[in-house]
Amino acid sequence: MWHLTEEQEMIQKTVRDWAAAKLAPQAERFEHEKHFSVELYKEFAALGFPGIRYPEALGGGDGGILDMCIWVKELARVLPGFAISASVACGLGAKMLGYGTEAQKERFLKPTVEGEMIGAFGLTEPNAGSDATNLETRAVRDGDDWVINGAKTFITNGNIADYILVSAKTDPSTKNAISIFIVPKDTPGMTTAPIDKNCWFSSDTALITFDNCRLPADALLGPLHGGLKLLTDNLNEGRVTYAAHCYGIAEGCFDGALEYVHQRTAFGQRIADFQNTQFKLAEMKMKLDLAWTYIMRAAAEVEANPDANVTASICKNYAAQISEEIAREARHLLGGYGCMNEYAVGRLSRDVFVAEVGEGTREINYRVIWKALTRKHT
Numbered sequence: 001m002w003h004l005t006e007e008q009e010m011i012q013k014t015v016r017d018w019a020a021a022k023l024a025p026q027a028e029r030f031e032h033e034k035h036f037s038v039e040l041y042k043e044f045a046a047l048g049f050p051g052i053r054y055p056e057a058l059g060g061g062d063g064g065i066l067d068m069c070i071w072v073k074e075l076a077r078v079l080p081g082f083a084i085s086a087s088v089a090c091g092l093g094a095k096m097l098g099y100g101t102e103a104q105k106e107r108f109l110k111p112t113v114e115g116e117m118i119g120a121f122g123l124t125e126p127n128a129g130s131d132a133t134n135l136e137t138r139a140v141r142d143g144d145d146w147v148i149n150g151a152k153t154f155i156t157n158g159n160i161a162d163y164i165l166v167s168a169k170t171d172p173s174t175k176n177a178i179s180i181f182i183v184p185k186d187t188p189g190m191t192t193a194p195i196d197k198n199c200w201f202s203s204d205t206a207l208i209t210f211d212n213c214r215l216p217a218d219a220l221l222g223p224l225h226g227g228l229k230l231l232t233d234n235l236n237e238g239r240v241t242y243a244a245h246c247y248g249i250a251e252g253c254f255d256g257a258l259e260y261v262h263q264r265t266a267f268g269q270r271i272a273d274f275q276n277t278q279f280k281l282a283e284m285k286m287k288l289d290l291a292w293t294y295i296m297r298a299a300a301e302v303e304a305n306p307d308a309n310v311t312a313s314i315c316k317n318y319a320a321q322i323s324e325e326i327a328r329e330a331r332h333l334l335g336g337y338g339c340m341n342e343y344a345v346g347r348l349s350r351d352v353f354v355a356e357v358g359e360g361t362r363e364i365n366y367r368v369i370w371k372a373l374t375r376k377h378t
């Protein structure tokens, strides 16, 4: 159980080789130009990985959560920004399309599974992040149409996506009356603008505004007022996959540091020969192995029971925590070179702060764990 299957070893090797050959040589350029390469994503997608979690009937690979975790971590250990945009392109939003009508699946989900389309999911707003039920975006019925007004912020792939799944209040008098709408790119009334951020330079992030954005009736995804269920049904899987992303960054930092300390010398010996270095790297390896073992457990548990929220929250929080710790130590072992773009460790460790923010902040995940702990006492 605690080993990858032959097929999973093959996924890992294929993505590792692809990332080394195609992604690593261009990583610094993408970071410098601050863009997500749609062209390279499509090249990656042609290998079939975006469809790994989807049924064969849709052109997918019928794979498990761990299969997706493997390709996500392999991309993240080289370029976390590219990895996050790639996993969002075919991740949470696309999974929600599984609740759609046959026509919606044919138009949006199938091309996403095939890597032809890129998806985005817009929940966060300028005044509503962790508290998703506080969102201000409204969708109002007008004849057969829906009219959306509001704004979404920090939306990964928002500027380049072929469609955005947008959450909106459909009954302002009820806190949980949220519905999901499929908004194709270039829909009049929707404007996207890039956001200048200090992490994940190789991913796309947008502020999206809706000004009387008119959509046909069939833009509604799933039941009216039923958006929160679509979201929560896929939340735990998203957290486990995101944990794999955090783990990938940590592994990339660890590998970079391990190599560096065997090359660099000081005071007449290799940095690797100082006992402090050995203990640090041993401690980092211990944390990595524990995080990966938990990811394997969580992937199996959430697959068997998508409501396994405590396991998913522990998984995400632990991977995020150790990725920050490992990135910090790895960077330190490189001394001044840890601050230079010449070494991947510097670039990777810059991307680690956001680990604690995505897929529920640290506190939101602790909240999930605490609620389960205290349930029988209330």
Ligand SMILES: Cc1cc2nc3c(=O)[nH]c(=O)nc-3n(C[C@H](O)[C@H](O)[C@H](O)COP(=O)(O)OP(=O)(O)OC[C@H]3O[C@@H](n4cnc5c(N)ncnc54)[C@H](O)[C@@H]3O)c2cc1C
Binding pocket: 088, 121, 122, 123, 124, 128, 129, 130, 131, 153, 154, 155, 156, 157, 197, 200, 205, 354, 357, 358, 359, 360, 361, 362, 363, 364, 367
């Ligand atoms: C690069 C990037 C990409 C993103 N991509 C997407 C995307 O594609 N789609 C999308 O919808 N969103 C996206 N997000 C948004 C992300 O999901 C939110 O930033 C996150 O949910 C936190 O919301 P917030 O930033 O509004 O922080 P807030 O919710 O305002 O939180 C601020 C602080 O308060 C703490 N806090 C909040 N509530 C509690 C509580 N109950 N108890 C204790 N502490 C609490 C938080 O933990 C945090 O430390 C992205 C964010 C970033 C940075």
